Amino acid sequence: MHQKANRDVWSVMKVVTLIFVGLSILYPLSTVVIRSVTTSDGNATLQNFIKFFSKEYYLDVLNNTMFVAGVTTLLSVVLGVAMAYALTRYDFRLKRVLNVCIILSLMSPPFIGAYSWILLFGRSGFVTTKALEWFGWVFPTIYGKWGIVSVFVCKMFPYVYLFTSGALGSIDSSLEEAAENLGSTKGYRLFHITLPLVSPSILAGAVMVFMSAVSDFGTPMLIGENYKVLATLVYEQYMSEMGTSSNFASAVSMIVIVLCILLLLLQRWYLNRRNYCMTSLRPPQPQKLRFGKKLLMLVPILLVVVIALLPQIVVIVTSFKNCNGPYFVAGWSLESYQTIFTRMVRGIKNTYFFSVIALAVMIVVGSVTAYLSVRKRSLLTAAIDMSLMVPYVIPGAVMGLALIIAFNRSPFYLAGTAFIMILCYTVRKIPYTVRSASGFLQQMELSVEEASINLGVSPAKTFFKITLPLMLPGVVSGAILSWIETINELSSSILLYTGKTITMSVAIYNEVARNSFGTAAAMATILTISAIIMLVVFNRVSKGKVSIV
């Protein structure tokens, strides 16, 4: 009996994760599916979809979305891979700092990030006016599709960078040496050996970028102007249908969901074709460069990092500026901070409280599902893994709405509670942890676990003693992303929050809406600084044995 129990640990885990996924994701989403094919009276209809596909306006929105997400992904891959290669393979003293900066640029807090771009490059932005004033340059407009793409690329290329540099650092150097030995040139080796080997990680990053680009609505809202994408459409439809049953918004959401699920299937198909096993006992050593070459590489790298970090810099600088209502005026002070620490403490407290609990759940559930989907591959585990990705790709407003509908009726009455916020954060941000952990697992050889089992350690204990420590860099790096995304989460929070459960990102949004930029910048600075502190602590703990990601 006991033997049987041991062998079934993973079957039990399968059931547990299945229940988790079913209750917190599939059930709420089914409400969205049902809404999309019903009228507001509850009768079955396809009218919502017919409306979408018969009007040129909506089809244009679909086209715009694909264009923006596609171009963003392409550029992010090029930029992210190039940066990852340069920083993992060559020895720069600034490496660690640059790494942190790149991660930081991921976290441009919602609204404020795009708002910073307007402050700098907008029609009356700082750079735009000064360029004209000092040099007579006319800056291209950042409004419209190219503006969205450039803001997205700066914000999202770090996904590709992080995933790729993790994988590049764990390729066994003998593979590249073998290629070199076979007489291939550096360039040939890069494109035929190195990049194909890390292609699963590049793809994972690219998928992240694409989906973020599809579901982000803050940026296109602010700088898209008349250039509408699906996410803004969903949001606007939802807002205008508020009080009704949001059937059309549900239908548009369904289209986004289907789009993203197709993309996920594509990635899965690719991974199944290329499932490499590597034990990196000898990770590649960074190459030393001569001063001239180093400088030549460092300049573009620094340029990218600085541009990506600009929103943060702008936010931090303006948080110390004196404000007069919506206007920044001359002089510096801590006035904005005084205001938020007296008037908005609850949001700050809630943000940390919710995100830490969500993080704990994400680490546990994320490690388990990553393991299930890589090591116990079956239709069921693939389905669980897939379902976990869904809430991430859905615009946050829709996930929030789904949770409200699902959990504000018998037997649950959870709307307005901290629980529903934490649940929403967990299901929305867990894919970072899962993806990163399973990426690490995929590069780990099965025989290491078998060796442990063989030495008399049960599969369950082996998971904790061998598998988990080895995939920990993946879990931790994913969890950092999850956490950062959680404290910045706006789109679902804004639907779920009440006065009691307000978070910093919602407060920032409210302040921006109230034209109180100083307090918004101060809070955004707190978010940025918490992330910096997290990264420093992480660096200490890992003692450099684990790269930042």
Next chain:
Amino acid sequence: MVGNEEKQMSHQVSICNVVKRFGDFTAVDGVSLEIKEGEFFTLLGPSGCGKTTLLRAIAGFNQINEGEIRFSDRVINQIPAHKRDIGMVFQNYAIFPHLTVRENVAYGLKAKKYPRKEIDAKVTQALEMVQIAALKDRKPSELSGGQQQRVALARAFIIEPGVLLMDEPLSNLDAKLRVQMRSVIKKLQRRLGITTIYVTHDQEEALAISDRIAVMKAGHIMQVGAPEEVYRHPQNRFVSGFIGTTNFIESAAETNGGGIALLKMEDYTVRARVKRPVSGKALVSARPEQLFFGEEGIAGRISLSTFLGDFVEYEVQTDDGQTLLLNEYTKDVSGVRPDGERCHVRFDADSIAVIDPETEEVVSAFGI
């Protein structure tokens, strides 16, 4: 480990009609083997013959479809891998990369909740036995292939398993190290007396290291026997060709009532004792060292002579177009024959294997 404590009995391993399928492919097709207690037993065969699949089934990483595996009369089919009391050395070593050498080796004992002091003592002793005591605090990434191999070895035998499994443990090492590790493994196994099942595709390694060898092909056992036996008395064409080097010489055959086959190769005729009659055609399997030059025999010309120190290897082109390899020991002769020289090649009919080409089985009586 050795001597100072009451040693756990090593297992006898019985494999009965084991079948393992992967979808439509039958990797192991009804294999039965009896492995004696303390024996060094090798599964030898070309890649894809099912040897690793069988080993993994014994380890418990594969569930078999049919048959039974027993350790000393205890059926283990249903016992999960971690309770089988087995040590295993993996082809890629599978060292835990996040643990030091010492922690790797101590891993199994810790799992069995040995007292700390005892673990320390045993680990020190085990590391000394594989001569890596000085490396005990290193991380696996700081070790060479041979050193990693020694860690894997120590980690497997320190738990005093009833059975030790080794899956091509030397295949990632260079030739010199391979020969060196081969003797390390063999001496260790003798000293510990652990029943060992060893998988390799290298016939020379199998001959060197094993007490007995099972030669496998396409999921079947072709022959089981001591190294000398499978080398000298192969039971079929596959084994005679796979183990060592051999010449297959075509001949016309005729068997008389007394169990004597008359084998004709051109002008050369020999009489070989056979256990079953063979008629029409027969294949003679003769190793290079079983062939020698004579006044008469299979006529041919030396096409290449290679001086290798203790012996000279001759390649002979026979008049009917076959190529034969012949080894002549330097100490037995005065000089090297020049290329192009006419010669006659002979052999001792009682030492060679006669193969019935229909069944591919060896019909020689081998001195019975």
